[in-house]
Amino acid sequence: MIVRDRPSLLKLFFILRGSVIQRIFPQVLFVFGLSALVVWAHRIDPGLVPSVNSGPFALLGIALSVFLGFRNNACYDRWWEARKDWGQLIFTARDFARQTLILTELDKVSGDEARHRLLTLTIAFAHALVSHLRPGSHAARTLERLPQDLVAGYKASRNGPDFLLRTIGSELASLRASERISDLQWTMLDGTIARMSAVLAACERIRNTPVPFGYTLLLHRTAYLFCFLLPFGFADALGWATPFVTALVAYTFFGLDALSDELEEPFGVSPNDLPIVALAETIEINMREALGEKDLPELPKPNKYMLM
Structure with a gap:
């Protein structure tokens, strides 16, 4: 996506990047x-x-x-709806990071470990969604953030992002079965995952249903x-x-x-398409900061007015 200040009247006639000319x-x-x-x-x-x-x-x-x-x-309208869906995903991921703080209050050691795994899976989901919407790209980044015990299952799945959401749901179900969280807490956390699943379905609808x-x-x-x-x-x-x-x-x-x-096609790689890679990187930085990491990269910035 092109991100730049409004050019002057003289420069307006000579801009090529982002133009369809x-x-x-x-x-x-x-x-x-x-x-x-x-x-x-x-x-x-x-x-x-x-x-x-x-x-x-x-x-x-x-x-x-x-x-x-x-x-x-x-x-x-398709482009703007896709942008709103990714905005909703960023909000939901941040909400999930805040909600999972309850795990550390219940049991500091095992709670920190469970929360770290859940937020790591959330990061992997964001990158997997990029790969899902832009087939053939960003796959390596997804595997970097994926726990090793899930790599084989992720590669075998026909829908990587949905596989990761099911895995997060399974982790939450295990926490509930071991009575480490209550019914109310499980309902709250599972509802947040359901909102992530709704974003996935909305993005798939846009990608698979052209004009x-x-x-x-x-x-x-x-x-x-x-x-x-x-x-x-x-x-x-x-x-x-x-x-x-x-x-x-x-x-x-x-x-x-x-x-x-x-x-x-808002998820493509044309100059005016959405910067879903940058949005996924934003989610990763937010989740890592929520986990207490300090050595974090800067938020994505345009390179020669281009943000991908």
Whole structure:
């Protein structure tokens, strides 16, 4: 995710990191070249490339803008919901660290050991969720934080984060069975784990349920056809200004389309996707601090305005 102060007006036109211009530049350049070719052909032989009434293009442009706005809003809602889910996970993990203090009050030695294992599993869960949402990445970090007796079970599981939540639940059940915590305390702690499980399910729903493909395909086709046909409607009225006007329109429509694609998959690695690695590292630092560790790294900071 791009994290930076608002640039000045002069710098605004030269920023590339975080912009979609790199993705859509070939399409914009093609529209510019096509527009120049249409204007040239119209000037050479108006009969070959006749002037077309620009009225329908204005109406279609308005309709296309509305539909692109709807899709952009739908994709942003997905992005924002995913961010709220991770915010809820950070809150729940901190709440769990506070609630487990009851273990140290009941039995200082064994309570500290049980609390350390529970919070270590919480750290592993946060990193495992990153690997789950970004397949093929962050797996080594998860294994680093995982207790050795759980590595084999974690690797064999089809859903690593859920495996760790079940393990935490099993640890809490053992504490209750040995009467080291009461029914009320077990209910409180188990409810916190249930909230973590709800975050996992919500993130899986976002990842596994994209915006309907037919809706996306319709907008893709309409945007491309509109931009390719636009110079025929303005070649006579705008002359050699047509390539610049159509390129600007193409930049707007293709840019909104590309930005929607990035926001639709909030757990990816595009510049505008969520920094779930940084959020997992934040949870780890919070849990380690709750355990009393002193030599802790700084909270994640952007590297060249990029936070992953």
